[in-house]
Amino acid sequence: MSSLVTLLTSLSTEELGIRLNRARRLAVAYAIAGVLGLLAVACLLTAAIVYIGQIYGPVAAALGVAGALVLLAIIVVVVASLMNAAARRRQKAQRAARQSALVGAAVPLVPLIIKSRILLGLTAAAGSSYLAARYFEIGPFRRERM
Missing domain, CATH: 1.20.5 (Single alpha-helices involved in coiled-coils or other helix-helix interfaces)
Structure with missing residues (x-):
């Protein structure tokens, strides 16, 4: 072995x-x-x-090319920020869809959880830890600060 x-x-x-x-x-x-x-x-x-x-002369040519490059750089930055905003919106929509799917899957289990004391206690513990993680921004709830 x-x-x-x-x-x-x-x-x-x-x-x-x-x-x-x-x-x-x-x-x-x-x-x-x-x-x-x-x-x-x-x-x-x-x-x-x-x-x-x-x-047009050397100075005008250099200034024209430099201006065109600055304009191109500004366009690239604007397009990149628009793409980042679209990606954030997509992630937010996906997160909302996942949460609604989880809620939809959990609703049929509510009567079973209420009948069992152990499951009710486990559910309360899981819910309180979820709320604590959201409040203190730990784990997947960590916010990116820019």
Whole structure:
């Protein structure tokens, strides 16, 4: 039995080592690709500034490209905040649906709980711990503060 455990442990550590090496190689490759991509974007921006500079002058070209980039950054931030708000609304709706499903599943059990003193005590204990967790914001009721 111990030889089987040893064999399984060695197989899992070998596979973990293989996965870690692969992840390291991918991380290095993605980092290099990211740096090269940023350099390509910088070259494109430089070329745009030089081209526009021939038409409107170098200062106007640089200011125009900088303004366009700031506008693009503002648009990205607004879209990201809208997506976060939509995700929060979806999570809230899912949470409400789960709670209503739990209440719907618990309603038929009420007569059984009321008849049994042990179940009534357990229900009261569970309810009070639920209310305490909500009040003190522990566990899944922890609020994220921004």
